Amino acid sequence: MIKLPLETIIQKIREKTGMTQEEVRDKIKQKMEQLAGLISEEGAGHILANENGIKLFEEESGRLKIVHLLPGMRNVEIAGRIQDIFEVRTFQKEERTGKVGSFMIGDETGLIRVVLWGDQTEKLQGLEKGAVVKIQFAYIKDNQGRKEVHLRDNSNMVVNPPDEVVGEVKKRVFTRKGIYELSEEKDVELLGNIMQIFDLKFFEVCPHCNKRARPEQQGFICQIHGIVEPVFSYVTNLVLDDGTGTIRTVFFANQLQQLIQKKHQEIIGLKDNSTPFEELKKTLLGRIIKINGNVTKNKMFDRLEFLVQRVDVHPNAAEELNRTRTQRITKMDEHGQQIVQEIPVIEEVENVDEEHV
Incomplete structure (x- = not known):
């Protein structure tokens, strides 16, 4: 399930309806009270958006900018410029050893960490800061409130593709x-x-x-x-x-x-x-x-x-x-x-x- 932060839901409702933040929060609170506390603030926000004909998700897969990525999205394609590369770690899982590595990319809209597991960590070899990467068929996960791009076995990653241009990274x-x-x-x-x-x-x-x-x-x-x-x-x-x-x-x-x-x-x-x-x-x-x-x-x-x-x-x-x-x-x-x-x-x-x- 795709998770949309409450603040993002409120902002989208404000943009489409012209309501103030306080008005939106009051209506969300009223909706929660109507449902006897059986729904979260985010769930009440989704209902309020639907009642006002507001589409919260423009795209759920395909080519997206970093700012539009949400936990739960699958088969995502993104491109970004490498900002930092972190060491590969090993861990013990039952009787076998696993590996995990990551790097940070950015585009004109923001920054996000890309996480690789197992044999995928070999893709980190030879990566350099400043290089452009295009990633396909990835999925987005939440890690303690922060979005991450995760590669699966069928994910593709191309370094410095000739047809890819990334603008100035948003700082x-x-x-x-x-x-x-x-x-x-x-x-x-x-x-x-x-x-x-x-x-x-x-x-x-x-x-x-x-x-x-x-x-x-x-x-x-x-x-x-x-x-x-x-x-x-x-x-x-x-x-x-x-x-x-x-x-x-x-x-x-x-x-x-x-x-x-x-x-x-x-x-x-x-x-x-x-x-x-x-x-x-x-x-x-x-x-x-x-x-x-x-x-x-x-x-x-x-x-x-x-x-x-x-x-x-x-x-x-x-x-x-x-x-x-x-x-x-x-x-x-x-x-x-x-x-x-x-x-x-x-x-x-x-x-x-x-x-x-």
């Missing part, structure tokens, strides 16, 4: 902010010092989709693939301080590899021997890093957290100083006294890379 824009001004938002860049690092946590995931696999009586269960032989992934948290405040940041597998400059298998080796990671902590404390990602609300602890997508462990000091202008603000402290504080001025930066957690 993703991150906004540089101070921690003090953060709210739940996407595409934010922070620059700060590492002031605390927590222990590594390892957990079981499905070898097929990388989603959490949870232990049950019959074995480890993936919500998508059922009983699986899990592999391990990992996560750590650190506290970042930028002079305007502090925030807890979350580093999953890819981002942790960038942070500590180690490969997947090296980090897996720390599961049974944490001593090397304790030494790494000492070298990281006080280091200035630059991170890109999204600000989310941890409802359990009622706090904002920063979900990291990209890490720069060696930001250019002179360049960052030139970018980081400041302004003075006056506010009241807890005793009612005025205090003056310098804060960074918001600046937008372009970044074409994007990583999944």
Whole structure:
């Protein structure tokens, strides 16, 4: 089933009807109440669109731009320019070993990761950034809220086809902010010092989709693939301080590899021997890093957290100083006294890379 995000449904209804966002949300809420809570917001949005004669899906297969790709689509054809290439990983599945690799492509409308499994990973050999690829008969999957292109056995991938032209890749824009001004938002860049690092946590995931696999009586269960032989992934948290405040940041597998400059298998080796990671902590404390990602609300602890997508462990000091202008603000402290504080001025930066957690 093709999954369309609620915000996209709302936007399409607004474009066709002229209703405001608040009006659309109210009608979706009314529809949910009419159906006694037996339908999701997305489902209510689909019904509202149908009642207004709005076609939410223009195309479900064939040649599409990245912006129009949706989870659940099959037999898709796309073309894009390679932005980044990631290492091939191996995993154990029952008595055999599997492989998975990926790379990032972009077109005039956006960026997306392309995922290859098993023998398909051999297609990564010889790929170079900047090359154009055309992919046919692929399908689109959701990975923790992000779209991915997956190749199956009958999928085709052609590098630098003579008849294919890809325009300028749409760059993703991150906004540089101070921690003090953060709210739940996407595409934010922070620059700060590492002031605390927590222990590594390892957990079981499905070898097929990388989603959490949870232990049950019959074995480890993936919500998508059922009983699986899990592999391990990992996560750590650190506290970042930028002079305007502090925030807890979350580093999953890819981002942790960038942070500590180690490969997947090296980090897996720390599961049974944490001593090397304790030494790494000492070298990281006080280091200035630059991170890109999204600000989310941890409802359990009622706090904002920063979900990291990209890490720069060696930001250019002179360049960052030139970018980081400041302004003075006056506010009241807890005793009612005025205090003056310098804060960074918001600046937008372009970044074409994007990583999944």
